[in-house]
Amino acid sequence: xxxxxxxxxxxxxxxxxxxxxxxxxxxxxxxxxxxxxxxxxxxxxxxxxxxxxxxxxxxxxxxxxxxxxxxxxxxxxxxxxxxxxxxxxxxxxxxxxxxxxxxxxxxxxxxxxxxxxxxxxxxxxxxxxxxxxxxxxxxxxxxxxxxxxxxxxxxxxxxxxxxxxxxxxxxxxxxxxxxxxxxxxxxxxxxxxxxxxxxxxxxxxxxxxxxxxxxxxxxxxxxxxxxxxxxxxxxxxxxxxxxxxxxxxxxxxxxxxxxxxxxxxxxxxxxxxxxxxxxxxxxxxxxxxxxxxxxxxxxxxxxxxxxxxxxxxxxxxxxxxxxxxxxxxxxxxxxxxxxxxxxxxxxxxxxxxxxxxxxxxxxxxxxxxxxxxxxxxxxxxxxxxxxxxxxxxxxxxxxxxxxxxxxxxxxxxxxxxxxxxxxxxxxxxxxxxxxxxxxxxxxxxxxxxxxxxxxxxxxxxxxxxxxxxxxxxxxxxxxxxxxxxxxxxxxxxxxxxxxxxxxxxxxxxxxxxxxxxxxxxxxxxxxxxxxxxxxxxxxxxxxxxxxxxxxxxxxxxxxxxxxxxxxxxxxxxxxxxxxxxxxxxxxxxxxxxxxxxxxxxxxxxxxxxxxxxxxxxxxxxxxxxxxxxxxxxxxxxxxxxxxxxxxxxxxxxxxxxxxxxxxxxxxxxxxxxxxxxxxxxxxxxxxxxxxxxxx
Numbered sequence: 091x092x093x094x095x096x097x098x099x100x101x102x103x104x105x106x107x108x109x110x111x112x113x114x115x116x117x118x119x120x121x122x123x124x125x126x127x128x129x130x131x132x133x134x135x136x137x138x139x140x141x142x143x144x145x146x147x148x149x150x151x152x153x154x155x156x157x158x159x160x161x162x163x164x165x166x167x168x169x170x171x172x173x174x175x176x177x178x179x180x181x182x183x184x185x186x187x188x189x190x191x192x193x194x195x196x197x198x199x200x201x202x203x204x205x206x207x208x209x210x211x212x213x214x215x216x217x218x219x220x221x222x223x224x225x226x227x228x229x230x231x232x233x234x235x236x237x238x239x240x241x242x243x244x245x246x247x248x249x250x251x252x253x254x255x256x257x258x259x260x261x262x263x264x265x266x267x268x269x270x271x272x273x274x275x276x277x278x279x280x281x282x283x284x285x286x287x288x289x290x291x292x293x294x295x296x297x298x299x300x301x302x303x304x305x306x307x308x309x310x311x312x313x314x315x316x317x318x319x320x321x322x323x324x325x326x327x328x329x330x331x332x333x334x335x336x337x338x339x340x341x342x343x344x345x346x347x348x349x350x351x352x353x354x355x356x357x358x359x360x361x362x363x364x365x366x367x368x369x370x371x372x373x374x375x376x377x378x379x380x381x382x383x384x385x386x387x388x389x390x391x392x393x394x395x396x397x398x399x400x401x402x403x404x405x406x407x408x409x410x411x412x413x414x415x416x417x418x419x420x421x422x423x424x425x426x427x428x429x430x431x432x433x434x435x436x437x438x439x440x441x442x443x444x445x446x447x448x449x450x451x452x453x454x455x456x457x458x459x460x461x462x463x464x465x466x467x468x469x470x471x472x473x474x475x476x477x478x479x480x481x482x483x484x485x486x487x488x489x490x491x492x493x494x495x496x497x498x499x500x501x502x503x504x505x506x507x508x509x510x511x512x513x514x515x516x517x518x519x520x521x522x523x524x525x526x527x528x529x530x531x532x533x534x535x536x537x538x539x540x541x542x543x544x545x546x547x548x549x550x551x552x553x554x555x556x557x558x559x560x561x562x563x564x565x566x567x568x569x570x571x572x573x574x575x576x577x578x579x580x581x582x583x584x585x586x587x588x589x590x591x592x593x594x595x596x597x598x599x600x601x602x603x604x605x606x607x608x609x610x611x612x613x614x615x616x617x618x619x620x621x622x623x624x625x626x627x628x629x630x631x632x633x634x635x636x637x638x639x640x641x642x643x644x645x646x647x648x649x650x651x652x653x654x655x656x657x658x659x660x661x662x663x664x665x666x667x668x669x670x671x672x673x674x675x676x677x678x679x680x681x682x683x684x685x686x687x688x689x690x691x692x693x694x695x696x697x698x699x700x701x702x703x704x705x706x707x708x709x710x711x712x713x714x715x716x717x718x719x720x721x722x723x724x725x726x727x728x729x730x731x732x733x734x735x736x737x738x739x740x741x742x743x744x745x746x747x748x749x750x751x752x753x754x755x756x757x758x759x760x761x762x763x764x765x766x767x768x769x770x771x772x773x774x775x776x777x778x779x780x781x782x783x784x785x
Contacts, residue, residue, distance in 0.1 A: 122158045122162075123158070126154060126155040126158060129147075129151040129154065129155075130151055132147065132151075133147045133148040133151050189208050189209055190209055190210075191208050191210060193210060193287050193288065193289065194208065194210040195207070195208045195210070195285065195286065195287050196208070196285075197283060197285055198225055198237075198283065198285075198286060199283065201224070201234055202232070202233060202234050202237065202284075203223070204221065204223060205283070207219075214250070214288070215228050225286065229248050229257065230248075231247070231248035231257070232246055232248065232257055232259070232286065237259060238259055241261075242260065243258065243259060244258075244259050245259075246259060252292075253290055253292040254291050254294075254295045255288045255289060255291060255292075256288075256289045256291050257287070257288055258286070258287045259284055259285070259286050260284065260285045260286075260287075261282050261284055262282060262283045262285055263282055303363060303364050303368075304364070305363060305364040305400070306363065306404075306405050306408060307361070307366070307367050307408060308360070308399050308405055308411075309348075309360035309361075309396060309397060309398040309399070309412055310358070310396070310397045310398075310412045310413065310416045311339060311350065311357070311358040311394055311395070311396050312357050312358075312394065312395050312397075312416060312419075312420070312424075313335065313357075313393075313394050314392070314393045314394060314424035314425060315393060316355065317356075323386070327386050330386050332355075334386070335384060335392055336352065338377070338381055338384065339358055339381070342377045342380065343360055343362065343366075346362060346366035346369045346370060347362070347363075348360055348361065348362030348363075348366050349361045349362070360396075361405075364400065367400065370427075371429075371436075371438070374439075374782070374783055375427040375438045377394065377396070378393070378394065378396070378439040379439075381394050382425075393424055394424075395416060395419040395426060395427070396419065396427035396428070397413065397415035397416030397427075398428070398430065399411025399414070399415060399429075400430070400431045401431040401432045411430040411431075411432075415428040415429060415430035415435065416428070418576055418578075421576035421589050421591070422440060422576050422577075422591060422741075423440065423575050423591035423592070425439055425440060426438060426439035426440035433578075434578075435578045438784075440741070452588075453599075453602040453606060456603065457602070457603040457604075457606035457607050458606065459586055460492070460546075460569055460571075460586065460588075460603060460607070461492075461496070461608070463544050463567060463569060463585060464492065464493055464496055464498055464544050465498075466544075466567075467498070467542055467543060467544040467567060468542040469500070469501075469538070469542065470493035470498050470499070470500040470501075470544045470545075471501050471502075471503060471530075471538065471539055471543055471544070471545050471546070472485075472486040472489040472490060472500065472501070472502050472546045472547075473486065473502065473504075473545070473546075473548075473557040473561075474486055474547070474548050474550065474556075474557055474596075475555045476505070476555060476556070476557055477508060477699070478505070478507065478508070478511055478557065479510055479549075479627065479700070480514070480620070480627045480661075481595045481597055481625075481627055481628045482548060482549040482550075482596065482624075483502075483504075483515070483620060483624065484596075484600075484620040484621035484623060485548035485549050485596035485599070485600045485621070486548055487502070487518075487620045488597065488600035488601065488604060488613075488617070488621055489600065490502060490617075491604070491611065491613055491614075491617055492600075492604060492607050492611065493544075495608050498544075501527060501529070501530045501534075501535070501538065502528060502529050502530070503561070504529045504531075505532065505557060508696065509697045509700070510697055514623070514660065515529065517616060518616065518620075521616060523614055532557070532558045535558050535561050536558070536560055536561055539561040539564040540564060541564075541566060541567075543565045543567065544567045544569065545561060545565050545569070546568075546569045546571065547562075547568060547569070547570045547572075547581065548570075548571045548572065548596045548600065549571075549572055549574075549595075549596035551570050551572040551574060551580055551581060551587070551589055552579045552581075552750070553579065553581050556581075562581060563583075566583060566585065567585050568581060568583060568584045568585055569586045569587075569588070570587040571588045571589075571596060571599055571600065571603070572589050572590075572596060572599075573589075573590055573593040573595055573598070573599060573628075573752070574589075574591070574750070574751055574752050575591045575741055575750070575751070575753065577745065577750045588603075591752065591753070593639070593640075594625060594635045594637065594640045595627075595628035595629065596628075597621040597622075597628070598625055598640055598643040601621060601625075601643035601644075601646050601647055602643055604646075613647070613650035613651065614650075614651070615650075615652070617650075618647045618648075618651045619653060619656055619657050619660070621647055622644065622647045622648070622652035622654075622657050623660065623661060625640065625643065625644055626657060626661065627661070628755070630707050632644075634754060635752075635754060635755075663701075663704075667700075667701045667704075670690055670691050670695055670698070670701050670705075671690070671701050671705045671708065673691055674690035674691070674701075674702065674708075674720055675688065675705055675708050677689065678709055678712075678718075680714075680715075681773060681776065682776060682777070682780065683714065684714065684738075685716065685717050685718070685719065685776055686709040686712060686717070686718040686719070687718075687721075687772065688705065688709065688718075688720050688721070689721045689722070689765060689769070690702040690721065698722040698723070698724050699724055699729040699731065701722065702721070702731045703720070703731040703757075705720045705731070706718045706720040706731040706732065707733055709733070710734070716735070716737045717732065717734040717738040717740050717743070718732070718734070719731070719772055721768055721769060723765060726761070727759050727760065727761050728763065728765060729757065729758075729759055730744065730758045730768070732757055732758075733754065733755060735754060736754070738785055739754075739785065740753070740754060740755070740756040742779075742784065743776065743779065743785065746775045747771065747775060748760070
């Protein structure tokens with residue numbers, strides 16, 4: 091019975107394996123045929139030489155050829171059956187290897203639903219083979235929104251239980267698999283599956299964190315007002331104050347395992363690591379306030395500035411960063427900490443007003459340096475900030491007079507004058523004491539300025555705020571004279587920078603420079619009036635940020651012919667501006683009890699931002715108001731005028747909104763937002779900074 095079935099079985103096998111060889115296996119059989127044909131050529135050659143020998147070799151060749159054909163047809167089904175068995179077993183081995191793969195893996199549908207997971211994924215998630223929910227139920231970080239749509243692979247960081255993982259997601263085209271299998275037809279729309287592999291990076295992250303914590307950090311600590319404080323204390327108190335400050339600084343850094351080494355009487359070098367710096371940042375550098383609490387009965391306490399450098403490849407590079415950070419801290423008025431990480435800077439402190447320096451040595455040195463620069467050039471061009479105000483105009487007029495005293499032609503770059511300076515500009519243009527080209531436009535300035543021009547920038551140290559930024563790159567001789575605190579943006583190619591945040595105004599600084607500039611310097615009455623008006627505006631009639639040197643500068647201008655009555659009459663407002671200012675004060679809102687916020691109506695006003703600044707000054711007269719903020723809209727931009735007396739640093743508040751300024755006079759500009767959104771943004775900043783302890 092079995093014998094009868096064998097032929098039928100053989101026929102089934104034959105019909106089942108109606109396939110052809112291909113690839114290397116086909117080439118193997120082809121070479122057997124080629125060798126048989128080669129033997130046939132040999133037989134023909136032997137037949138030509140010897141008939142009987144040729145017949146013998148021909149017989150053997152025929153047997154060989156028939157043997158090859160017989161083996162081909164006899165073993166072909168067996169070979170193919172063996173290949174099928176091998177492929178089947180190999181596929182099972184592959185499946186087993188993937189199932190027991192040491193890396194957790196899962197196959198997902200396009201929407202993230204789990205199709206399959208291997209053993210390691212089951213062990214990690216503690217799920218069974220019946221778990222077919224969405225992958226986001228296990229790992230919220232892996233959701234449909236983050237799965238790769240255009241790229242073929244993507245890495246996603248996630249945390250699971252107590253571990254840190256990197257999920258590598260690969261997109262697999264179903265259409266390509268179907269085309270290779272040729273089992274089913276498909277439509278033209280391409281669909282995908284996702285393969286997810288989880289790599290455990292818990293140890294790697296821990297080692298990276300430990301490595302980061304041990305990165306070298308270099309810092310500098312300077313005592314801002316060492317000389318002034320010591321001059322006001324007797325010898326016994328000087329020694330005691332030195333000891334107390336030194337102990338306070340060393341103890342503070344020793345608590346975070348840092349080293350503070352005194353280099354000079356008022357300078358310290360600090361060495362610590364990144365982890366220690368993180369602690370100091372969380373503490374917001376309480377050493378700044380700690381030093382100010384030292385009181386030995388002297389009238390004036392000490393303040394310090396801290397400069398930290400990180401992100402460099404060596405201690406030397408971090409030290410250079412620390413020096414740059416210290417320059418920024420001192421340029422912003424001291425009493426603050428600045429961290430420089432590459433091109434990024436972070437600021438802490440800066441809450442107190444910088445003490446006015448009694449010595450004028452620096453002003454005298456800067457005056458002589460400016461005199462030498464002007465003398466070495468053929469022409470002088472002065473410019474202030476955009477939307478020129480009285481302080482900027484008055485300082486430019488002072489620079490003009492200095493250049494004319496040395497016999498150098500001078501010009502002032504000015505755009506379209508606003509209402510606050512239009513009357514002054516008109517008087518200067520109509521006066522016969524000045525050339526017709528005293529004021530030049532932006533286009534004229536671009537044509538005039540070259541390498542033989544001395545460019546003096548006053549009342550700003552930020553290139554984006556200058557009246558005509560284009561001319562900054564046309565000369566290498568640039569002098570910056572400003573009283574605003576520095577920010578991360580500064581004029582890089584300045585030959586000389588005289589930035590004094592303790593000064594009340596740029597006009598005060600220029601007035602001091604003129605006194606040491608040349609004995610024959612004599613301001614004309616109109617020029618003295620302009621500079622005097624600049625001081626009055628910036629000090630709010632000698633109320634805000636007014637020191638001894640401010641009155642001395644005003645006295646110098648009075649001696650040069652400034653008249654208080656003329657200036658007061660020139661600074662009067664029109665009726666519409668006065669009413670708008672009164673409306674802003676009337677509708678002011680008290681936010682968090684200490685901050686006055688209001689919106690100044692801009693209808694019918696030529697310079698609403700100027701009126702907004704005046705309203706902000708008025709709001710400071712209300713009891714309990716520590717800082718005032720007035721919003722005005724002009725040319726599709728929203729201007730914020732911020733003012734304070736002494737308790738709040740409005741500069742760091744405005745810096746959060748992209749602006750800047752001075753510790754008690756600052757501002758910002760917002761674009762692309764409504765008035766309601768702008769007010770809410772300020773409130774969010776005030777709330778956040780209060781919670782951080784920044785204000």
